Every structure is written in structure tokens, then in C-alpha cells.
Amino acid sequence: MFNVTRKSIQWGNETLTLESGKVARQADGSVIATMGDTSVMANVTFAKKAKPGQDFFPLTVHYQERYYAAGKIPGGFFKREARPSEKETLTSRLIDRPIRPLFVDGFNHEVLVIVTVLSHDLVNEPDILAMVAVSAALTVSGVPFMGPIGAARVGFSNGEYVLNPDVEDMQNLRNNPDQRLDLVIAGTKDAVMMVESEAYELTEAEMLGAVKFGHDAMQPVIDLIIDFAEEAAKEPFDFQPADYSALYAKVRTAGEAQMRAAFAIKDKQERTNAISAAVSAIKGALSEEDLANENLGASIKKLESAILRGDIINGGARIDGRDTKTVRPIVSETGILPRTHGSALFTRGETQGLVVTTLGTGEDEQMIDALTGNSRSNFLLHYNFPPYSVGEVGRFGPPGRREIGHGKLAWRALQAVLPAGTDFPYTIRLVSEITESNGSSSMATVCGGSLSMMDAGVPLKAPVAGVAMGLILEDDGKYAILTDILGDEDHLGDMDFKVAGTANGITSLQMDIKIAGITPAIMEQALAQAKDGRMHILDEMAKALTQAQAFSQYAPKIETMQIPTDKIREVIGSGGKVIREIVELSGAKVDINDEGIIKIASSDAAAIKRAYDMIYSIVAEPEEGRIYTGKVVKLVDFGAFVNFFGKRDGLVHVSQIANKRLTHPNEILKEGQEVKVKLLGFDDRGKVRLGMKMVDQETGEEVAEKKEESSEA
Template sequence: MFDVKTKSMQWGEETLTLETGKVARQADGSVIATLGETSVMANVTFAKQAKPGQDFFPLTVHYQEKYYAAGKVPGGFFKREARPSEKETLTARLIDRPIRPLFVPGFKHEVLVMCTVLSHDLVNDPDIVAMIAASAALTISGVPFMGPIAGCRVGFEGGEYILNPELDDMQDLRSKPEQRLDLVVAGTRDAVMMVESEAYELTEEEMLGAVTFAHEQIKPVVDLIVALAEEAAKDPFDFQPPDYSALYDAVKSLGETQMRDAFAITDKQARTSAVAAARDAILAGLSDEQREDANLGSALKKLEASILRGDVVRTGKRIDGRALDQVRPIVSEVGILPRTHGSALFTRGETQGLVITTLGTGDDEQFIDALHGTSKSNFLLHYNFPPYSVGEAGRVGPPGRREIGHGKLAWRALQAVLPAATDFPYTIRIVSEITESNGSSSMASVCGGSLSMMDAGVPLKAAVAGVAMGLILEDDGQYAVLTDILGDEDHLGDMDFKVAGTEKGITSLQMDIKVAGITPQIMEKALEQAKAGRLHILGEMNKALTAPSGFSEYAPKIETMQIPVDKIREVIGSGGKVIREIVETSGAKVDINDDGIIKIASSDAEAIKRAYDMIYSIVAEPEEGKIYKGKVVKLVDFGAFVNFFGKRDGLVHVSQIENRRLNHPSDVLKEGQEVWVKLLGFDDRGKVRLSMKVVDQSTGEPAKEDEQAE
């Protein structure tokens, strides 16, 4: 009944297995990839005909984590997987980016790739397994795909690169100073197609070494997919790339001169209008049949690309007249919003980000419910890209894949320099509002985020800047690496290469390649050029920080204290009674974790002190020989009981009240009276022994020896 094909190999410390032929047989391609005990099913289907007039490639990639894969029940009211999580969205992008450029040019049939996590061993991250499964399913489906690709994750610890480190080793790298890298690389056997990383100030040489190491590790996986395809692949889909050379010649003859003049305009809005006018002129000169050709958009794009790319490679001059390694003019400003905790406006050419930092308490941490468990994050970065930033009147909706992806890239770049939670116990939220965009708004978010946090008084380890690099690679091997690319250079170029970091090293690297021909030499040059651009931007950012930024008066103040774990129950009380009383009495927020770390937050310093004192009185132990202020709570024939330390009472024997004989303690004391006492020690039964006569009752200082002797 089943024609099952299976291929396996030893990959690092685990066995990688690819299987097809048993499940989802009506899909064009279906593969279950298993690494260790993590299994992901990838299913590929594609339309056998393109929609009439289709002028773009409609590829959709979905990645789904099913909670049953880890033996969990989803949270929430409905107890069902709902909208994609941030991890699912980012993984879908991770798979989409390296496969999209490898479809045959001109193929515009709808393609759907669905990856479903079936089993998760909590050791091997399913994102890499999903990428391999998707590549294998595409390769055997018959779709015109010029793969396969494979991917892997690389760690860097103790100067050694680690293939596919365990999931726990890559969680919260800020708390693991020995682990300095979380790098994902995807590519074909011959070339790297995609890089995504979170790093801790790695040098350019260390980062390039990691990418090279990863590429060597994925080659055997590509071979495994090829071996599976040799036995299980369907016949290739009969697709011939459309020949629109005649249409292109007509487009070129009608508009090359006007289009070249349009691209010579340096201002983006003026250039966009001139390019649109050139297109209209071309359309006006075409026949009705040519205007209805589905390949017209491709012909127009080819003309625009040939003008932009050819001029850059031949002359070394770009659209806006800059040199290849020149960064656009930069203006940095901080503290521009009066009531926010921190704010910055970062402008680089025609790209601008208004970035705001808000400081919160432990109550503001984000809960993350994932297959590997529930965790909390105290650093959030949200990126918004409204239509007005590019002069458009478009639809406004919830954050899309692009917003989530760009926000995560900026998050990775900045989190490497955050202070330890024990040193700065705040929840940090950054919001980047892109107000203008013409290339690399995610890197503007990095620069603005760094400035905004500094304005908020966050003690960053170092400032972080980011720059986007581009590449134009011609068929004859000539190429040009571009620093700080414009939107058109990104759209019509061959590479989007974003590098962020400090003066010491790289904190994040993201690379997307549109052609399978990037050599290590080109990558090395791009990294060197990016370093120079990054250092230049850091120098410009420093001009905005002429004086140290103070802590905002509107931000909550937080004080931390550590208590013994066995005292946690006493601070919380039965049913939370004690901690509620502390909050109500002091007016401060109090948060306590399982390690005994307490965070006390309030905008009122006195409220923090009240809460601190109340907690201290519960958890602290009285010290022998120390003087305390107390209150008489009970008088008996043989002495007085004094509440002197939190809820701790002790006995002042009648002989220790004054340096004279008393008939009864009531001769000099009454209940409710405040007195100074010294802790003499504890008797054999652990009872507290206090003395009043050794303390000057007017000052609380030790009594003079001659007074004690009277």
C-alpha cells in the first residue's frame, strides 16, 4: 500500500532521517524529517497553471508548532493553536528566504509550503529540521526548483564552532557568557543563500569562520536530499520560462533614455515620480497586446535593473551620487519627547526612525508560551512601518511578517549589550516608529534603539550601530559592494547584507542572497566594508550624547533585595496575605521570584523604603549586641515584653530596666511606650534577652559606663 523511501545519515551527534511515501500522498511533495526525536512534516503543493495576468511569484510558507508534539495542551481559553506565534512567523521567514530565489525565473504558479512540527524532543530545535524537510519536499515535488538547500545552526564556545547545539544551550544567551553565537545558515552545495545570527561582539574573522563552517556542515545534508530525490522524485513539471525578449526590446527602445534620466535624480520622491512617468511613457508607446502581456512587469524591472546595475559597476557611482562605501548624512537627536522615559530620532538620508524606550517592572515582562516551555522576557522591541513612511496611502493593520522580522533583527542586535537583570532590574520596551524609509529601516531601529536606551539611563555595555550592505554581481564576475543601500538598490540588487555591532565586534548579522554565486571573498569584502560603515555611524551617534543622560523622573524606581529561599513563604504569607499587606501599606509594587530575589518598584522613594523595611523586618534575624527601637507590648511581674524587630518580641527582665531596684515594671513603663533596647543574646530555650539600662533612652546610644554603674 505504501511505497516508502527513507534516507539516513549521522549528522553531528544525532541521526538525520528523511522519509516519504507514507503520509500526505496527495501532496505534490511530502517529507518527514527527523533529527533525534524531533520530527517535522513538510508538504508542498503547487498550481499547475498560473493565474491569468499573474505578475509576481505567489510563494507562501507556513510553519506550525503543534503543542501535542511536546506533550502539552495549549494555553488560553480555547485550548487550541490559533494565530502564529512570533517563533512560528520568524521560522516561516527563515525557510522562505533561501528557497524563494531558487525557483526558475518566470515561474509564477502558486506554491504552498506547509511545515508541521509533529514531535519535539526539547533538544533539537525544529526550525532547522523544518527547513531541511521543506527543501526535500520541494526537491521531490517536480516543481521547477533549483535546489536543494539545507541549513544548520552554529554555536561558538571556547573558540570552537559547535554544530546544532542543544536547545537549552541557545536559550537566553545573555545569561551564558561562554556561548557567544546563535547562527543559522542555509545554502546550496555551492553557495550560501541566507544567514541569520545573534552574536556577542564577534570579530569579522570569527563570523566569517562560522559561516564557512556551517556551509561545510550542510553539504552532506544536500547530498542526502539528492539521494532521496533519485529514488522518490516526481517527473519535473513541464515549464518553460517565458521568452519576452521581443517585449523587452520594445520597452527598452521606448524608454531607456527617459528611465536613465529618471534614475539620475538623487531625491527619492522626485526620482519615484520620474520613474513612474517613464513607465507611463513606455506603456503609451506599446500596443494593446503588449500592455496585456503578463511579462510586462518583468520587462520593466529588467530595464530598471540594467540601468542601475550597469552604471554602478561601470562608474562606481550610485543613484544618489555617493561612492560605493559612503554612508548617507546622519543626524542623531535624543530626549525629544518630554514625558517618555527615553527617546531618539535617528535620520540617515531619507530613512528615519523615531525610537522610544519605556522602562517597566517585573509585572511588565512578557510571558512566552512555547513547545520547550514557558518563559519570561524583560526586553521587548516592536517595529512599526506605516504607509506614510514611503509616501503611500496603504492599508493599516496588525504587524505582518516583515514588521516581526525586522523587529527581531533589531532585538538581536541590541540585546547583546544589555546590562544583567541583577544590575538593572527593569523590563525594557523599545518601539521603533519608522517615519521615513528609503533603505535599511531595521538598522535605523538599531541605531535609534541604542540612543533611546541611553537617553533613558539604561547602562548599556556599549553603543550599537547597524548598516545595510548591498551587492551587484554581473555575469562576467565583476561586482560592486555597496554601503548603506537605498530601497531601489535593495530591490534591484543581488544581496541584502545587514550588519550590526559595537566598536569591538558584531552583535547581529542577516544576509539574503538572490543569486547563487556569492564567494567567501565577496563576503569578506562586504564584512570589512560594513565594519568601516558601522564605525562611522557610531561616531555620528556619539555626537548626540554630549552629556550623560539622567534617569527619567517618570520612570519607576526599582530596588532589589535578596532573601533566603526558606523565607519566601513568610514574605508571601498564607494565601498572599502578607505581601498584599506590604503592597497596600507601602504603596509600592513587590515582585518575588523562586530564587528569593525581590523587586520593589515605585515612583516614590519613600514607598520603596517602607516596603523594604517591612520585608527586612520579616526575613532578617536580630543581631546580638545591636540596639533596636521597640515598643512595650506587655507588662508582667518579672519584666516587660518589647516588640523590637518586626514581629519579634523579647523580654526585658525587671533587673535590666533601670540601674535601680524596681518593685514592678509599671513603676517606669506602660504598654505602648517606645523604648530603646539592646539584644543581650538568647537563653538556653532560645528566648530573647533584652536590656534597657545599657542604652541611653533619650538618644538610643550606648549608656555611659558610669551611668550603668550607678
């Protein structure tokens, strides 16, 4: 009934297996990839006809994690997987980016890729496995795909590169001093297609070494997919790219001069309007038959690309007049919003980000429910890209994949320099409002985020800056690497290579390639050129701020205290009764974790002290010989019970109340009276023994005992 194809190799410390022919047989390509006990299924379908007039490639990738894969039931009311999590969205982008450039030019048929995590052993990360499964599914589907690609994760521990580190090794990288890198790489046999990384101030040489290590490590996977496809692949889909050279010649004749003049305009909005006018002029010069040609859009884009790329590759100036290495003019400002905890406006050319920092308490940490378990994050970064930032009228709604991806890139760049939670016990939220955009708004978020946090008083280990690099690579091998690319250079170029870091090293690197990959030599030059650009940007940022400023008066103040873990239950109380009472009476926020670390937060220092004292009285033990202030809570024939330490009571025996004989304690004391007592010790049953007569009730100082008066006197 089944025609199963199954291939395996030993890859690193695990066995990688590809299987097809048993599940989802009606998909054009279906592959289940397994490593350890982690299994991922990739299914590919594609339309056999393109939609009329389709002038772009409609590829959609959906990566989805099923909670059953880790033996879990989803949280929430409905107990069903709902909208994609941030991890699912980012992994969908991770899969999309290296495969998109490898479809044959002109193939505009709709392609749908659905990836499902079926089993997760909590050791092998499913995202790498998902990329491998998709590559294999595309290769066997018959779609015109110029793959396969391979993928790998690279760690850097104790000076050594590590292939596909375990999930546990890569979790909470900030608190793992032995692991300095989380790099995901994808590529073909000959070239790198995509890099995504989170790093801890690695040098350019170390990053380049990681890329080379990962590319070499994925080669057995590519060979496995080729071997697998030789048995499982379907007949190639009959697709011949359209020849629109004649149409392109007409477009070029009709509008090259006007289009070239438009690209010579430096202002973005004026240039955009001029390009639109040139496109209208071209269409006005063409026949009805040419206008109906579905390759008209591709012809116009080819003309735009030829003009922009040709000028640069032949040694001419870029659109805005810069050479290939110059960064646009930069203006950095901080403290521009009076009531926020920290703010910065970072402007680079026609790209601008308003980045705002808000400091919160442990209650503000983000709860993350993932297959690997629940966790909390105390650093949040949200990136917003409204239509007005590019002068357009467009969709306005919840964040899409682009906003989530750009925000995560900036998050990776900045989290490497955050202070330890024990040194700075705040939840940090950054919000980046992109108010203008003409290329590299994610790197503007990095620069503005660094300045904004320092303005809020966050003691960063070092300022962070980021720059986007571009590439123009011609068929004859000539190329040009561009520093700080514009939007048009990103759109019409061959690479978007973002590098962020401090003066000491790289903290994040992301590379997207629109051609069939680049060589190590090009990447090495791009990294070196990016370092020069980053150092220049850091110098410009230093004109605004170089270190953390004083705390805003509106930010909460937080004090931490460590208590024994066996005292946690006492501080919380039954059903949280005790901790709620502390919060209510002190006016401060109180947060406690499983390690016994308590964070007390308030904008009022007196409220923090009240809460601290109340908690201390619960967890601390009274010291023998020390003098305390207490309150009489009960009088009995043989003495007085005094509440002297939190909720601790002790007995002052009638003989220890005064330096004279008393018939009953009520001769001197009354209930509710405040007294000074000395802790004399504990009896055989652990009861507290207190004394008053040796303490001056006015000053609280210990005095020498007077000889007790005789009963006769």
C-alpha cells in the same frame, strides 16, 4: 499500502533521517525529517496553473509548533494554538528566504509550504530540521525548484565552532559566557543563500569562518536529499519560462530614455513619481495585445533593473550620486521627547527612525510560553513601519511578518551590549517608529535604539551601529558591493546584507540573496566594507552621545536585595498576603524571583526605603547585644512583651525594666508605648529575652547599670 522511502546519515552528534510515502500522500511533496527525538513534517502543494495576469511569485510558508510535540497543553482560555507566536513567524521567514530565489524565473504559480513540529526532544532545535524537511519536500514534489538547499546552526565556544548546539546551550545566550554565537545558515552545494545570526562582538574573520564552517557542514545534508529524491521524487512539472524578449525590446524602445532620466533624480518621492510617469508613457506606446501580455510587468521591471544595475556596474554613480562606499549624511539627536525615559531621532539620508526607551520593573517582563518551557524576557523591541513612512496609502493594522522580523534583527544587534540584570535590574522596552524609509530602516532602528537607551541612562557596554550592504552581480562575473543601500537598490539588486556591531566586533548579521548564492570572496569583501561603514556611523553617532546619561526623573528607581531562598515564603506570605501588605503600606512595587532576588521599584526613594526595611525586618535575624526600638504590645505580672523586630516579640522581665524593684510593669509602662530595648539573648526554648534598664530611653544609648534600690528604701 505504503510506498515508503527512508534515508539516514550521521550528522554531527545525531542521526538525521528523511522519510516520505506514508503520511500526507495527497500533497505534492511531503517529508518528515527526524533528528534525535525531534520530528518535523513539511508539506508542499502548488497550483498547476498560474492566475491570469499574475506578475509575481506567490509563495507562502507557514511554520507551526504544536504543543503536543513537547507533551504540553496550550495556555489561555481556549487551550488551542491560536495566532502564530513570534518564534513561528520568524522561523517561517527563515525558511522562505533561502528557497524563494531558487524557483525558476517566471514561475508564478501559487506555492504553499506548511511545516508542523510533531515531536520536540528539547535538545535538537526544530528550525534547522524544518528547513531541511522543506528542501527535501520541494525537491521531491516536481515543482521547478533549483535546489536542494541545506541548513545548519553554528555556535562559537572557547574559540571553536560547534555544529548544531543543543537547545540548552543556545538559550539565554546573553547569560552564557561560553557561547558567543548563534548563526543559522542555508545554502546550495556551491553558494550561501541566507545567514541569520546573533553574536557577541565577533571579528569579521570569526564571522566569515562561521559561515564557511556552516556551509561545509551542510554538504552531507544536500547529498542526502539528492539521494533521497532519486527514489522518492515525482515527475518534474512541465514548465517552460515565457520568452518575452520581443515585448521587452518594445518596452525598452518606448521608455528607456524617460526611465533613465527618472532614475537620475535624487529625491525619492520625485523619482518615484517620475518612474510612474515613465511607466505610463511606456504603456501608452504599446498595443492592446502588448498591454494584455502577462509579462508586461516583468518587462518593465527588467528595464528598471538594467538601467540601475548597468550604471553602477560600469563605474557610474548610484541613484543619489554616491560612490559604492559612501554612507548617506547622518543626523543624530537625543532627548527630543520630554516625558519619555529616553528618546532618539536617527536620520540617515531619507531613512529616519524615532526610537523611544521605557524602563520598567520585573512586572513588565514578557512571559514567553514555548515548547522548551516558560521563560521571561526583560528586553523588548517593537518595530513599526506605517505607510506614511514611504509616502503611501496602505494597510494599517497589527504588526506583520516584516515588522516582527526587522524588530528581531535589531533586538539581536542590541542585546549583546546590555548590562547584566544584576547590575541594571530594569525591564527595557524599545519602540522604533519608522517615520521615513528609503532603505535599511532596521539598521536605523539599531542606531537609534543604541542612542535612545544611552539617553535613558542604560549603561551599555558599547554603542552599536548597523549598515545594510547591497550587491550587483552580473552573469559575466563583474560585481559591485554597495554600502548603505537605498530602497530601489535593495529592490533591484541581488543582495541585502545587514551588519551591526560595536567598534570591537559584530553583534548581528543577516544576509538575503536573490540569486543562486554568493562566493566567500564576495562575502569577505562585503564584511570589510561593512566594517568601514559601521565605524563611520559610530563616529557620527558619537556627536550626539557616547555614554549613558543621567536617569530621567520620570523613570522608576529600583533597588535590589538578596534574601535566603528559605525566606521567600515568609516575604510572600499565605496567598501573597504579606507582599501585598508591603506594597500597600510602602507605595513601592516589589518583585521577587525563585533565586531570592527582590526588586523594589518606585519613583519615590522614601517608598523604596520603607519597603526595604519591611522586607529586612522579615528576613533578617535579630542580633544579640543590639539595641532596638520597639512597642509594648502586652503587660503581664512578670513583665512586658515588646514588638521590637518586624513581627518578632520578646519579653522584658519585670526585673529588667528599671533599676528599681517593681510590683507590676504598669507602674512604668503602658500598652502601645514606644521603648528602647536591648536583646539580651534567647532562653532554652528559643524565646527572646530583652532588657530596658541598661538603655537610656531618651537617647537609645546603653548606660551602666545602677545598683538596684533595696525594697526597704
